[in-house]
Amino acid sequence: MSEQESKIKIRSTDPSLIGKITVKLIGDNLDQVHWYIRFSAPLDPATVTADNMEVTDTEGYIMRTFIRYDEKKNMIALSPLDSYMEGIYYLLHISRRVKSDRGRPLQKEVHLLFKLLDGRISEYELLKSTVKPPKPVERPSDYDTLMARKYLPPAERVKYEKEKAAVENKSTIPYKEININILVALLGFVSLLAGLYFQIAVVIPIAVGVCIIGVLHIIRQTLRREFRARVRYNIGAVHFNKGNFEKAKKQLRKASRLSPSDEDVEHALYRLKFHE
Secondary structure: OOEEEEOOOOOOOOHHHOOOOOEEEEOOOHHHOOEEEEOOOOEOHHHOOOOOEEEEEOOOEEEOEEEEEEOOOOEEEEEEOOOOOOOOEEEEEEOOOOEEOOOOEOOOOEEEEEEEEOOEEEEEEEOOOOOOOOOOEOOOOOHHHHHHHHHOOHHHHHHHHHHHHHHHHOOOOOOOOOOOOOHHHHHHHHHHHHHHHHOOOOHHHHHHHHHHHHHHHHHHHHHOHHHHHHHHHHHHHHHHHHOOHHHHHHHHHHHHHHOOOOHHHHHHHHHHHHHO
């Protein structure tokens, strides 16, 4: 995956907004576009929500977006859950309801107009305060199809609809790898078998001791919050991928309580909102 960083060069005449936004664009295709936005002061995490930061098209239809705030880096990450279309303008809206950790709101709302080409920002403009962007509204269920019919030529439209159907059929969340170190227990077990087979009396009690230490080590690993969170996440992923969204929500919430900062869990819970 390639990585490109760029700072938005403000072309607006509004000096109060200069230097407030930094954009980092990652990925070679439109499914991997991420916004990373830094502010001049630490934010109140409670105000960094999907209601206060949204991406829409120029008609005001909301693009589903996962939003996360990293308090240590004072950075907001916006990861689209929908694919953007190339050559079409979109708007990033940041409300004045986004506040600093001292309770101070942004001086003005931010509206950034942008267009993508080859998976990168090809055009951008921080809109002046005199421009009134459309009010964000929920998209119709057939939004993607409507957009394809409106903007794509016939040949590309057919290709798009086939790709969209393929993606929808693979609408799943990934599983997490779970690692358990069983080396000590395995070594003790092999030594025990060798001692019994060759009847080496001095080896047997040592091997038993190693086995006990190994088993205790395994138990200790499984009792860790991170391990239990991964197990809960994977159970939730199984339910999600089978379409059992209520059971998935129950397991993912348990995983979130065990590991509140786990981005995969947060993202999965956010995706569940679109299946309620």
